[in-house]
Amino acid sequence: MIIYWSGTGNSRYCAEYLAGKLGGGALDAFSYIRGGIAGEFISSGPWVFVSPTHGWRLPGIFERFLRSARFNGSKCAYFVMTCGSDIGRAAEYNRRLCAELGLVCMGTRAVVMPENYVAMFPVPGEAEAREIVRRARPALDAASVDIINMTPFAEPRPSALDALKSGPVNYFFTRYMISDRRFTVSDKCVSCGKCAALCPVGGIELDGGRPRWLGGCVHCMACICSCPAGAIEYGRASLGKPRYRCPEG
Numbered sequence: 476m477i478i479y480w481s482g483t484g485n486s487r488y489c490a491e492y493l494a495g496k497l498g499g500g501a502l503d504a505f506s507y508i509r510g511g512i513a514g515e516f517i518s519s520g521p522w523v524f525v526s527p528t529h530g531w532r533l534p535g536i537f538e539r540f541l542r543s544a545r546f547n548g549s550k551c552a553y554f555v556m557t558c559g560s561d562i563g564r565a566a567e568y569n570r571r572l573c574a575e576l577g578l579v580c581m582g583t584r585a586v587v588m589p590e591n592y593v594a595m596f597p598v599p600g601e602a603e604a605r606e607i608v609r610r611a612r613p614a615l616d617a618a619s620v621d622i623i624n625m626t627p628f629a630e631p632r633p634s635a636l637d638a639l640k641s642g643p644v645n646y647f648f649t650r651y652m653i654s655d656r657r658f659t660v661s662d663k664c665v666s667c668g669k670c671a672a673l674c675p676v677g678g679i680e681l682d683g684g685r686p687r688w689l690g691g692c693v694h695c696m697a698c699i700c701s702c703p704a705g706a707i708e709y710g711r712a713s714l715g716k717p718r719y720r721c722p723e724g
């Protein structure tokens with residue numbers, strides 16, 4: 476069973492692509508996360524958890540969802556982490572998570588997809604993004620063959636720098652960099668409410684038709700990247716940049 480969470484569509488695309496190869500569907504964890512619902516799932520085939528990489532680890536929001544859920548049936552779990560460049564030492568943290576959940580970790584596969592972190596980095600325009608997605612498909616094909624054969628994913632040896640990125644840098648990043656304080660909305664806002672509807676933590680309310688951020692933000696970039704009017708900015712960091720949504724979504 477494939478279970479995914481996605482901010483801007485990359486991980487959804489990968490989960491659905493894998494579902495096409497493996498047969499069956501892909502379950503979106505959004506409603507569980509947003510509703511604070513602990514999932515109870517059953518599968519005879521291996522679990523395949525698909526998510527973005529945040530700070531060289533699984534996003535905390537997805538990890539908490541996995542910790543709160545019960546996985547009945549299969550005891551084997553694969554992780555597919557979409558990323559803009561690399562996942563650091565996430566594989567090791569995923570192995571530890573599996574041990575806590577009573578699952579056998581079959582490995583973590585990084586799939587390089589377009590960068591979506593518009594609040595921090597440049598993000599690709601549509602044509603470049605399509606090309607990056609095209610180049611990601613062989614990695615997904617290889618992952619699906621391993622899953623079908625129940626072969627553990629081959630994992631590259633992490634470097635000392637990887638340990639630093641997924642360890643102390645992740646700690647600093649998640650505690651001090653992730654905040655909604657710099658989100659602003661301009662007069663271009665059309666009061667559609669899409670930002671509030673897509674926020675996985677329910678951290679946006681409409682105040683006089685305009686978004687107001689309430690805290691709890693996980694920097695998934697769904698609000699800023701899904702605004703149809705381009706009315707949301709993140710300080711000066713997002714000014715003039717394209718907004719990213721998976722072009723194949």
Ligand SMILES: Cc1cc2nc3c(=O)[nH]c(=O)nc-3n(C[C@H](O)[C@H](O)[C@H](O)COP(=O)(O)O)c2cc1C
Nearest residue numbers: 482483484485486527528530531558559560561591
């Ligand atoms: C808060 C945040 C942190 C990120 N951290 C990393 C990272 O550590 N390494 C990386 O290669 N990409 C990183 N990215 C890029 C995303 O992991 C990547 O674009 C992913 O495919 C987005 O998936 P989604 O569209 O399913 O949300 C980060 C993006 C965000 C928004």
